[in-house]
Amino acid sequence: MKLVTCFIAFTLFLILFPARMEAADFALVVNKNNPLQSMERSDVKKIFLGKKTFWPDDQRIEVILQTGGDIHRSFAYEILNKSPRQLSLYWKQALFSGTGVPPRQYSDDQSVQEAVASNVQAIGYVDIFQLDESVRKIDLF
Amino acid sequence: MNRSMGAFCTFLFGIVSLQLGSPCQAYNISEGLSINGFLSQGYIKSRHNNFLGNSGSGSWQLNEFALTTNYMATDNLRFGFQLLSRDVGADGNNDILIDWAVADYHWQDWFGLRLGKVKLPIGLYNQGRDIGFLRPMVFLPQSIYDENKRTLVVAALGTSIYGNISFGDNGDLDYQAYYGKVDFREDSGQARGMEQLVMKSALQRGLGEVSDFEADNRYVYGGALVYTPPLDGLRLGVSYFSGQSDFDFRLGAREADARGTNKDFVVLSMEYFLTDWKLAIEYTEFTGDREVLGIDIVDGRSQGAYVQLCCHTFEPLVLSVLYDVFYADKDDHDGSNFVANGQADFLAWRKDFAVGVRWNISDQLIVKAEHHWLNGAGLQLPLFNPQGVEEDWSYFVLKTSFNF
Numbered sequence: 001m002k003l004v005t006c007f008i009a010f011t012l013f014l015i016l017f018p019a020r021m022e023a024a025d026f027a028l029v030v031n032k033n034n035p036l037q038s039m040e041r042s043d044v045k046k047i048f049l050g051k052k053t054f055w056p057d058d059q060r061i062e063v064i065l066q067t068g069g070d071i072h073r074s075f076a077y078e079i080l081n082k083s084p085r086q087l088s089l090y091w092k093q094a095l096f097s098g099t100g101v102p103p104r105q106y107s108d109d110q111s112v113q114e115a116v117a118s119n120v121q122a123i124g125y126v127d128i129f130q131l132d133e134s135v136r137k138i139d140l141f
Numbered sequence: 142m143n144r145s146m147g148a149f150c151t152f153l154f155g156i157v158s159l160q161l162g163s164p165c166q167a168y169n170i171s172e173g174l175s176i177n178g179f180l181s182q183g184y185i186k187s188r189h190n191n192f193l194g195n196s197g198s199g200s201w202q203l204n205e206f207a208l209t210t211n212y213m214a215t216d217n218l219r220f221g222f223q224l225l226s227r228d229v230g231a232d233g234n235n236d237i238l239i240d241w242a243v244a245d246y247h248w249q250d251w252f253g254l255r256l257g258k259v260k261l262p263i264g265l266y267n268q269g270r271d272i273g274f275l276r277p278m279v280f281l282p283q284s285i286y287d288e289n290k291r292t293l294v295v296a297a298l299g300t301s302i303y304g305n306i307s308f309g310d311n312g313d314l315d316y317q318a319y320y321g322k323v324d325f326r327e328d329s330g331q332a333r334g335m336e337q338l339v340m341k342s343a344l345q346r347g348l349g350e351v352s353d354f355e356a357d358n359r360y361v362y363g364g365a366l367v368y369t370p371p372l373d374g375l376r377l378g379v380s381y382f383s384g385q386s387d388f389d390f391r392l393g394a395r396e397a398d399a400r401g402t403n404k405d406f407v408v409l410s411m412e413y414f415l416t417d418w419k420l421a422i423e424y425t426e427f428t429g430d431r432e433v434l435g436i437d438i439v440d441g442r443s444q445g446a447y448v449q450l451c452c453h454t455f456e457p458l459v460l461s462v463l464y465d466v467f468y469a470d471k472d473d474h475d476g477s478n479f480v481a482n483g484q485a486d487f488l489a490w491r492k493d494f495a496v497g498v499r500w501n502i503s504d505q506l507i508v509k510a511e512h513h514w515l516n517g518a519g520l521q522l523p524l525f526n527p528q529g530v531e532e533d534w535s536y537f538v539l540k541t542s543f544n545f
Contacts, residue, residue, distance in 0.1 A: 053247065081373045096209055
């Protein structure tokens, strides 16, 4: 009985606190030579979780993550339904269980755009207000 | 801690020390080559029964150290391996072993092939069972991820196929299938359990002393399906495992053997992740048949299930609550068969209620603390309590982990 009371009390305590929502101002970007114009959100999620790893022309997709910051947080919550920490753990699970290797990570928008601009297979995300002409923005629907 | 372990730790701590001054998260030695790792140390203290070792008086025998290397040879071909040293009570003894080592050819999203020592997909979490910092609590729920059975189910030398099949707007399906052989250790819980059973049988029948006990796995095979439906955060899984092991030993002056079969180990899984909340529910059934000194010991079909709820609202703190239950025989929940054999009825079950907190100090460093209240002595508890087991018991665990 004592255990049941503890269980109920602890569960109620957890339920009292609602989930949080995050705003997003990111742009999904690919190399300018990538012919893709738009993508479904579900496909973007699969790409950034390593479930979809090839472009339509059978080239390997080079996923680029940001190491942290508001844009990374917005992207993780809105597209991947994960907190940045949960996303990090997701990829570490793949890494340490031998089933995959985490994407490359860059610390700022400029580095991401440089990486995407130099690799036709790359895809990343940046602050929409920092977007420059070296990469192409992909429409999400 | 043995000498090889000391050298390994020195190397690992050297890398960690260097890493602490580096902004990147892995060592990228050259294009496509990276080194990662993790280390953890825990403390366990139990009351009334020992758990996994001599925990009654408090034990620091709860650690893991790993070093992981991956090399992307081409866009499709990866080579990787992980060295793992662990000490969990009587198991592991900090010997350095190859945890996994694969050549992984990922041909298309829907098909890939791994050769080497591959991790086995049982339930949603078995492939990550040694990676303590991934999960909310120190131990995975024992009804499904029994530490005593770890050696048999953690990884196999053989082959596996895998892939992801997309159903468009209807979600996607991850699949894995494998066949191989397990490097069975004599200090594993399962080998020690069988050795104890053999000794007991030999003693009862006056057949002499058991010596030179050796364990050898013949095969394991199985697979897993994980369906991710359009409902964000939901995963549904089913997995299957079967395996057979042989045990050779000397009985007095003559050679003898025993056989253990773990068959039809089925796990049904559900995980629901809603931003700050994670609910995991898994259910299992499996059959363990043993043949000892020519006598079949049918253990019956075991049954287990757990519910775990985790709250991430207060990150970096994650709060968890768990209820985990195991029955040695699903047709004997009250232990009548144990009583009929002159044993305590509470050997037939194990009920575990636990609360835990995980503190994510950073992405690299975490601390976990949890307390378990248990009723029942199922899952080989007598193995660690030769003086006798008690029905009600508890344990507390504190553990810290670092990864890079």
